[in-house]
Amino acid sequence: MRTFQTPIGVSCRHIHLSEEHIEALFGEGYRLTKKKDLSQPGQYACEETVTLVGPKGDIPRVRILGPARSESQVELAFTDAFKLGLQTPVRDSGNLEESPGLEVQVGDKKITLDRGAIVALRHLHLSEEQAATYGLKDKDIVKVLVDGCRGGVFHNVLVRVKPNYTLDFHIDTDEANAFGAKTGDWATVIIED
Amino acid sequence: MRTFQTPIGVSCRHIHLSEEHIEALFGEGYRLTKKKDLSQPGQYACEETVTLVGPKGDIPRVRILGPARSESQVELAFTDAFKLGLQTPVRDSGNLEESPGLEVQVGDKKITLDRGAIVALRHLHLSEEQAATYGLKDKDIVKVLVDGCRGGVFHNVLVRVKPNYTLDFHIDTDEANAFGAKTGDWATVIIED
Numbered sequence: 001m002r003t004f005q006t007p008i009g010v011s012c013r014h015i016h017l018s019e020e021h022i023e024a025l026f027g028e029g030y031r032l033t034k035k036k037d038l039s040q041p042g043q044y045a046c047e048e049t050v051t052l053v054g055p056k057g058d059i060p061r062v063r064i065l066g067p068a069r070s071e072s073q074v075e076l077a078f079t080d081a082f083k084l085g086l087q088t089p090v091r092d093s094g095n096l097e098e099s100p101g102l103e104v105q106v107g108d109k110k111i112t113l114d115r116g117a118i119v120a121l122r123h124l125h126l127s128e129e130q131a132a133t134y135g136l137k138d139k140d141i142v143k144v145l146v147d148g149c150r151g152g153v154f155h156n157v158l159v160r161v162k163p164n165y166t167l168d169f170h171i172d173t174d175e176a177n178a179f180g181a182k183t184g185d186w187a188t189v190i191i192e193d
Numbered sequence: 194m195r196t197f198q199t200p201i202g203v204s205c206r207h208i209h210l211s212e213e214h215i216e217a218l219f220g221e222g223y224r225l226t227k228k229k230d231l232s233q234p235g236q237y238a239c240e241e242t243v244t245l246v247g248p249k250g251d252i253p254r255v256r257i258l259g260p261a262r263s264e265s266q267v268e269l270a271f272t273d274a275f276k277l278g279l280q281t282p283v284r285d286s287g288n289l290e291e292s293p294g295l296e297v298q299v300g301d302k303k304i305t306l307d308r309g310a311i312v313a314l315r316h317l318h319l320s321e322e323q324a325a326t327y328g329l330k331d332k333d334i335v336k337v338l339v340d341g342c343r344g345g346v347f348h349n350v351l352v353r354v355k356p357n358y359t360l361d362f363h364i365d366t367d368e369a370n371a372f373g374a375k376t377g378d379w380a381t382v383i384i385e386d
């Protein structure tokens with residue numbers, strides 16, 4: 001067994017939009033406004049937010065993350081999915097097959113996504129160099145230990161390796177609340193040989 | 194290491210009220226109406242609900258659990274506490290020292306609790322006979338393994354033993370959502386000798 005430390009990044013519910021959907025919601029040629037950079041290089045939170053509308057309820061002020069993607073995607077915690085009335089699968093980002101759709105509103109503009117709502121599979125970002133250092137490769141599965149009075153071990157943590165990624169363990173708000181963890185806390189990655 | 198199986202019981206946010214507070218909210222001599230029995234003998238969900246009001250928001254339709262207690266107590270998930278704007282400690286039931294207060298509304302009646310809002314420490318109920326069978330005693334700490342694609346291990350699970358308790362592992366909705374678990378699922382108690 002080998003271990004190393006990683007920072008934790010907590011992802012609140014958010015939406016990635018395609019260029020087409022950005023224009024449908026904000027107008028032709030609209031460019032999103034960067035609010036702040038996120039831990040992974042090139043990714044940023046935008047000033048703009050949307051309202052998510054599901055069959056059982058809606059959630060206002062949901063942050064848009066940039067840049068635009070090829071397909072719009074909504075990442076929810078199960079708590080959010082229940083509020084909206086959606087049966088969301090647990091998926092790695094970008095895998096939207098058989099995920100439910102929902103409506104997305106900005107002011108009086110509204111679009112309907114045919115699919116795209118998922119609960120993100122907990123995952124560990126690593127650069128290629130960091131992965132090599134720890135003997136990990138893309139799509140490996142590891143465990144992550146979180147200390148504290150609500151601590152425990154997350155199983156089935158997906159390893160995601162890209163040259164420009166930086167070390168960060170991403171969990172959603174349900175997972176963070178269950179473990180009493182917050183962004184910037186540290187956790188221990190466990191690799192069972 | 195020894196292990197055994199336990200059912201999981203997911204506790205949604207709820208309130209226990211004192212006789213005095215039941216009368217303040219519903220009228221003199223009022224008796225709560227049982228809706229359904231809970232897993233622990235003598236405990237029941239009531240037809241009546243309240244609205245919780247905190248400094249940052251409110252949550253309607255919060256179930257009252259009976260029977261009346263000596264002191265009112267509100268059990269929340271952290272997701273609920275954030276919505277209300279409360280800084281709630283993680284506590285075993287009944288330990289309300291330095292827990293925040295909040296307002297509780299029913300129709301046009303309102304009471305203010307000076308304290309009583311907690312996030313319940315995850316815990317395992319056992320009868321005295323079950324505890325003896327598994328070599329456990331009240332206030333022991335165990336771990337609990339939950340299987341599945343969002344599975345993992347809960348550390349710091351408090352053992353609660355009383356003659357009339359029945360085997361059940363109680364977690365809140367954040368914990369259930371983080372692990373993809375629901376009431377009636379089974380988990381594995383791990384006792385490390």
